[in-house]
Amino acid sequence: MTALRGAVLLYTNGYALSVENTKVIAAMQTFESGRIDVGFVMLALGILFLACGVATLVQAQKRSIVVRPAVAALAVTGVCLLAVSWTTNLQLMLPKPVL
Structure with missing residues (x-):
């Protein structure tokens, strides 16, 4: 705002x-x-980020190419989002003005 x-x-x-x-x-x-529940969104984004990061890491390992740090950061971000969604029991409520 x-x-x-x-x-x-x-x-x-x-x-x-x-x-x-x-x-x-x-x-x-x-x-x-009011508030909006973003727990499931964080879970979905965490799964997506982790899957993309791991898939890219596996492809890079098969091709024997150097992995960019952004790929590892994508996987770590996915793990962090999954951890936050797990610790909040998929019920992370944010006020609407924050979004």
């Missing part, structure tokens, strides 16, 4: 925007309130 606010300030020459319509304020509060 900070980048968006900065863009608004640049576009409006330093003026801030404000809303006075109660329906618009209610819609904004509804949008910003």
